Amino acid sequence: MGVGSGTDALHLALRACGVRPGDRVITAPNTAVPTICAIAQAGALPVFVDVEPGTLNLDPEKLAAYLAAQPAPFRARAIVPVHLYGHPAAMREILAIAAAYDVRVIEDAAQAHGAEYDGRRIGGMADASCWSFYPTKNLGADGDAGMVVTNDLQIAERVRMLRNYGEEAKYENRVEGVNSRLDEIQAAALRVKLRHLDEWVAARRRLAARYDALLAEAPVLQPVEVKPARHCYHLYVIRSPRRDALRQHLQKRDIGTSVHYPTPVHRQAAYRHLEYAEGDLPCAEWACRQVLSLPLYPELTEAELAHVASAVREFRD
Numbered sequence: 001m002g003v004g005s006g007t008d009a010l011h012l013a014l015r016a017c018g019v020r021p022g023d024r025v026i027t028a029p030n031t032a033v034p035t036i037c038a039i040a041q042a043g044a045l046p047v048f049v050d051v052e053p054g055t056l057n058l059d060p061e062k063l064a065a066y067l068a069a070q071p072a073p074f075r076a077r078a079i080v081p082v083h084l085y086g087h088p089a090a091m092r093e094i095l096a097i098a099a100a101y102d103v104r105v106i107e108d109a110a111q112a113h114g115a116e117y118d119g120r121r122i123g124g125m126a127d128a129s130c131w132s133f134y135p136t137k138n139l140g141a142d143g144d145a146g147m148v149v150t151n152d153l154q155i156a157e158r159v160r161m162l163r164n165y166g167e168e169a170k171y172e173n174r175v176e177g178v179n180s181r182l183d184e185i186q187a188a189a190l191r192v193k194l195r196h197l198d199e200w201v202a203a204r205r206r207l208a209a210r211y212d213a214l215l216a217e218a219p220v221l222q223p224v225e226v227k228p229a230r231h232c233y234h235l236y237v238i239r240s241p242r243r244d245a246l247r248q249h250l251q252k253r254d255i256g257t258s259v260h261y262p263t264p265v266h267r268q269a270a271y272r273h274l275e276y277a278e279g280d281l282p283c284a285e286w287a288c289r290q291v292l293s294l295p296l297y298p299e300l301t302e303a304e305l306a307h308v309a310s311a312v313r314e315f316r317d
């Protein structure tokens with residue numbers, strides 16, 4: 001079901017999966033803020049579980065421990081694993097835990113176009129998968145666009161209603177909905193660009209492997225790829241305890257970088273009311289201090305990449 005944005009996709013998928021105002025929804029604290037905006041729009045309460053140090057995705061052990069510690073009425077209604085940077089979260093473990101506690105799973109696949117898990121494309125494993133086609137994504141429209149993908153016909157029908165003012169049939173409104181259409185122009189652009197997604201992801205993977213080789217001796221942590229996940233490298237994210245100085249060093253050489261993301265959501269002013277303190281989610285907090293996204297896009301040339309890698313290697317404190 002095409003919708004207006006990735007945020008809308010998550011919001012409507014959560015509601016279609018039965019999330020009601022006041023329900024708890026678990027996600028990772030180092031995600032993009034829109035994951036949390038969507039949970040809040042559904043009227044639910046975001047609950048953060050820390051991430052694992054390698055992939056920086058939701059840690060299944062901590063997820064299981066959290067759910068085991070909650071009395072049934074306060075248990076979460078849904079989990080939103082985020083495939084951060086294009087590396088799929090540990091879906092086998094997360095789906096098994098969710099089944100044990102009868103909790104829904106809605107994937108935030110906004111960064112994972114073309115990623116695979118267990119030999120299958122991301123997008124068909126959970127109750128629903130939510131996509132953003134914001135222009136910077138691996139598959140980007142010319143403006144905002146999003147999509148909910150599900151194998152469950154009831155969820156599909158509910159998303160269709162919710163995105164169209166809650167209409168079950170023309171002028172028959174069964175639920176309170178919203179207006180969230182996938183714009184026709186965006187859909188047309190995406191149909192053309194979709195044909196190129198595989199070649200673009202292949203280029204991203206080839207360039208990421210080249211960075212891996214050139215940065216093997218550099219004083220930074222490189223991104224990991226943990227089986228059975230196949231990374232689609234929406235972002236190539238290294239880690240350094242001297243991240244800000246390294247960033248400045250690269251900036252002086254006209255190399256643009258980004259930080260995804262400098263502040264974990266539980267430490268953002270907007271989410272103070274959730275009452276998390278510094279140190280509550282140490283791995284995510286540590287990651288946010290160290291992560292740095294290097295230039296990576298299918299058209300990046302080998303020479304440009306080598307220039308970036310040598311500038312990273314040259315960096316000394």
Ligand SMILES: Cc1ncc(COP(=O)(O)O)c(C=O)c1O
Nearest residue numbers: 005006007032034035110132134
């Ligand atoms: C992980 C993640 N979730 C959700 C979104 C929201 O998507 P959109 O900007 O299309 O609303 C984004 C992108 O911005 C994202 O990176």
